[in-house]
Amino acid sequence: MDLKLTLAISTGKIISFLNKLSGSGATAAPGLYALKIDPDLVKKLSSNNNLKSIVVSGTNGKTTTSRLIFEIIKSKQKIIHNRAGSNLLRGVASTLINNSSILGKVNADIAIWEADEAALLPISKDIKIDTLVLLNLFRDQLDRYGEIDTTRKKWIEVVTNLPKTSMLILNSDDPSTNYLAKFTKAKKIFFGVEADKINLPQIENVADVKYCINCSAKLIYQTLYSAHLGKYSCPNCDFGRTTPKIKATNLTFNHNFSTAATITFNDHQLTTDYNLPGLYNVYNVLAATSVATTYKVEDDQIKKAVNSFSAVFGRFQKATLNGCQITTFLIKNPAGANEVIRTIAIRPNLNILAILNDNIADGRDVSWIWDTNWEAFKGAQINVSGTRAHDLALRLKYAGIETKNVDVDIKSALATSTNSKSLIILPTYTAMLELQNYQGGGESKWHKQ
Amino acid sequence: MAQTMKLTICHLYSDLMDTYGDRGNIIAIQKRCEWRGINVNIKQISIGDPLSTLHFDFDLFFFGGGQDQAQGIVGSDLKKKAAPLKKAVENGAVMLSICGGYQLLQNYFITKDSKKIPGIGIFNAHTEASESRFMNNLQVELNPMLEKQVQSAYQSNNLTMYQPNLIGFENHSGKTYLEKGTEPLGKVIRGNGNNGEDKTEGAIYKNAFGCYLHGSLLPKNPLFADFLITKALEKKYGSVRLELLDDTLEWQAHNRAIKTS
Numbered sequence: 177m178d179l180k181l182t183l184a185i186s187t188g189k190i191i192s193f194l195n196k197l198s199g200s201g202a203t204a205a206p207g208l209y210a211l212k213i214d215p216d217l218v219k220k221l222s223s224n225n226n227l228k229s230i231v232v233s234g235t236n237g238k239t240t241t242s243r244l245i246f247e248i249i250k251s252k253q254k255i256i257h258n259r260a261g262s263n264l265l266r267g268v269a270s271t272l273i274n275n276s277s278i279l280g281k282v283n284a285d286i287a288i289w290e291a292d293e294a295a296l297l298p299i300s301k302d303i304k305i306d307t308l309v310l311l312n313l314f315r316d317q318l319d320r321y322g323e324i325d326t327t328r329k330k331w332i333e334v335v336t337n338l339p340k341t342s343m344l345i346l347n348s349d350d351p352s353t354n355y356l357a358k359f360t361k362a363k364k365i366f367f368g369v370e371a372d373k374i375n376l377p378q379i380e381n382v383a384d385v386k387y388c389i390n391c392s393a394k395l396i397y398q399t400l401y402s403a404h405l406g407k408y409s410c411p412n413c414d415f416g417r418t419t420p421k422i423k424a425t426n427l428t429f430n431h432n433f434s435t436a437a438t439i440t441f442n443d444h445q446l447t448t449d450y451n452l453p454g455l456y457n458v459y460n461v462l463a464a465t466s467v468a469t470t471y472k473v474e475d476d477q478i479k480k481a482v483n484s485f486s487a488v489f490g491r492f493q494k495a496t497l498n499g500c501q502i503t504t505f506l507i508k509n510p511a512g513a514n515e516v517i518r519t520i521a522i523r524p525n526l527n528i529l530a531i532l533n534d535n536i537a538d539g540r541d542v543s544w545i546w547d548t549n550w551e552a553f554k555g556a557q558i559n560v561s562g563t564r565a566h567d568l569a570l571r572l573k574y575a576g577i578e579t580k581n582v583d584v585d586i587k588s589a590l591a592t593s594t595n596s597k598s599l600i601i602l603p604t605y606t607a608m609l610e611l612q613n614y615q616g617g618g619e620s621k622w623h624k625q
Numbered sequence: 626m627a628q629t630m631k632l633t634i635c636h637l638y639s640d641l642m643d644t645y646g647d648r649g650n651i652i653a654i655q656k657r658c659e660w661r662g663i664n665v666n667i668k669q670i671s672i673g674d675p676l677s678t679l680h681f682d683f684d685l686f687f688f689g690g691g692q693d694q695a696q697g698i699v700g701s702d703l704k705k706k707a708a709p710l711k712k713a714v715e716n717g718a719v720m721l722s723i724c725g726g727y728q729l730l731q732n733y734f735i736t737k738d739s740k741k742i743p744g745i746g747i748f749n750a751h752t753e754a755s756e757s758r759f760m761n762n763l764q765v766e767l768n769p770m771l772e773k774q775v776q777s778a779y780q781s782n783n784l785t786m787y788q789p790n791l792i793g794f795e796n797h798s799g800k801t802y803l804e805k806g807t808e809p810l811g812k813v814i815r816g817n818g819n820n821g822e823d824k825t826e827g828a829i830y831k832n833a834f835g836c837y838l839h840g841s842l843l844p845k846n847p848l849f850a851d852f853l854i855t856k857a858l859e860k861k862y863g864s865v866r867l868e869l870l871d872d873t874l875e876w877q878a879h880n881r882a883i884k885t886s
Contacts, residue, residue, distance in 0.1 A: 315644060318644070318645060318760075318796055319760040319794075319796055322758070323644070323692040323693060324692065325692050325693055325694050382643060382648075384644075384692075386640055386641065387641070387694075387695070387698060389694075392694075392697075392698050394672065394673075534885055540760070540761075540762070540794070541645070541760070541794040541796060541839065541840075542794070542840075543645050543646030543647075543649070543794055543839045543840050543841055544646055545646065546646035546647075546648055546649030546652065546841045546844070547643070547646050547648060563881075563885050564878075564881065564882070564885065565881075566874065566877040566878035566881045567845065567878045567881070567882065569874055569877075569878070570844050570845060570874050570875060570878045571649075571844070573874055574649070574652050574653060574656050574844055582874075582877075584881075
């Protein structure tokens with residue numbers, strides 16, 4: 177018996193139990209303290225139980241993609257998933273502890289791990305990766321993650337260490353993820369969008385990759401879908417977009433925020449019609465479908481799971497408050513926010529509450545709002561809130577949009593803004609957590625780290 | 626009828642040095658001019674653009690911050706454009722440079738592996754890479770040399786809210802040291818500034834200014850935005866008094882940023 181491991185698991189379980197009693201949602205705490213007792217806890221539990229892992233990382237779409245994968249493959253496998261927890265190593269540890277016996281027996285075949293992009297490297301060292309999904313890489317909370325070059329370097333190390341039996345699933349439309357292919361011995365699947373034009377408002381967007389990652393020549397884009405995602409090639413070296421094996425065509429974005437798309441792989445063709453908005457979710461669906469194909473899930477099951485998928489907490493969440501229908505879209509970085517904005521802007525009579533906080537989990541630096549194209553909201557009614565409400569009001573002023581109400585207090589801003597039939601809320605991370613307290617959301621303590 | 630004034634801006638390497646929301650500075654200058662009926666023309670000049678593009682008579686240059694890879698690509702192209710840029714500054718053109726842009730305009734940069742990369746030497750200063758990174762709100766009291774000019778250029782309905790300081794967000798691992806005779810843009814009140822040691826932030830040479838203030842800087846520091854616009858116009862039009870604007874929201878954002886830091 178491994179005494180250290182048993183002590184760590186027991187301690188984790190006790191903290192987890194106390195958390196439940198007190199209603200605390202600090203899901204990272206059991207893992208955090210257990211890792212202090214046995215830093216190898218994740219490594220031991222993974223290898224002792226021969227646990228296969230599907231790991232999902234990327235700047236945007238991790239949570240939705242992980243949940244989609246879970247829904248698609250759950251009928252085939254016994255799965256554990258850090259769905260309600262932190263996506264750092266401690267969150268992985270917490271999930272393992274909660275699903276383990278005191279002696280370290282984990283009752284599952286597969287683990288789905290959503291991994292923070294900076295935490296992917298340490299997590300990858302402690303688990304056996306069966307499948308790694310890398311969605312995209314955008315500038316995000318530069319005060320937390322540093323530059324995207326730094327994150328890409330960490331990812332190169334991760335894919336270099338993948339064994340050749342594992343599967344690496346990459347977004348071929350993002351040069352940053354596509355570029356990783358050459359560093360790995362693993363098997364590879366590429367996914368991407370095949371379209372000449374995206375049927376959403378064009379908005380000016382910041383691109384994090386404009387020059388070849390290989391040779392620094394300016395990349396040529398045949399089609400640009402969003403930020404730096406599209407069909408690109410380098411005029412100077414052989415770097416360019418890999419033709420995706422799993423692709424989406426015939427994209428239709430509806431006013432009610434549902435989407436229709438045809439997903440093609442090998443000689444299979446799935447016509448999907450699902451309840452998630454925007455181009456960014458097309459990528460999430462493609463990534464999840466890619467995983468499904470490696471687990472030999474039948475087409476009908478993939479289609480059923482995608483079409484019946486309901487939103488993930490805060491990402492596209494619907495609620496009703498004071499008779500007002502609320503739809504919430506988390507915004508946290510320019511690429512994600514720009515996609516959300518162009519998705520919403522197709523709707524008429526917009527009533528919006530945008531909330532900008534500058535807590536550590538949001539990023540203390542709010543300058544990203546200047547890389548975001550609020551100009552697309554011209555004509556909309558907008559209120560702003562959050563610790564940096566005035567910065568956002570100022571951004572809107574310089575976008576030619578007058579803010580109706582500037583209120584640092586989120587609760588009272590919400591009360592003012594729900595005085596209408598419908599409302600779209602765009603909160604940053606901690607603002608989203610706070611909102612759950614006023615909307616009666618069930619998972620208000622998600623991802624507390 | 627008074628002559629319509631025109632301001633011609635050169636946005637240097639806008640496609641590469643665009644990481645930290647510095648685009649907001651261009652938006653701020655553009656809007657604050659448009660609101661006053663001043664015509665604005667913005668030209669973007671980047672990698673491979675011929676030198677002749679810089680012979681154009683620009684009133685104001687803006688050079689923002691970028692990521693390391695971008696800064697490397699820009700650095701080698703900038704060498705080819707050094708002469709016309711230096712000449713423009715010598716002739717009194719206004720230049721605002723931030724973070725990576727500011728570093729590239731100094732004498733040299735020493736990388737982590739002790740390589741010395743020459744800059745174009747507009748500012749008599751240099752930067753050394755360091756292991757730590759300064760990521761904080763940064764509040765700066767304007768250099769008294771500059772403060773009077775800034776105050777007299779700044780025209781707003783809200784002079785009661787006026788404060789002679791700048792607020793922004795710094796995010797840099799390079800430490801900048803001013804060399805002999807170089808005046809800082811200001812004194813650090815909160816944050817680290819040039820190097821976290823000597824309380825200086827930024828640099829001034831003629832009408833060229835360098836600093837580490839992202840945020841974006843100019844929208845919530847309208848005093849500095851109007852000062853730069855005035856300086857740039859005065860080069861062409863002699864003494865300029867800008868029309869009044871209502872900057873209540875600008876100062877609220879300014880004060881809120883100070884309060885939460």
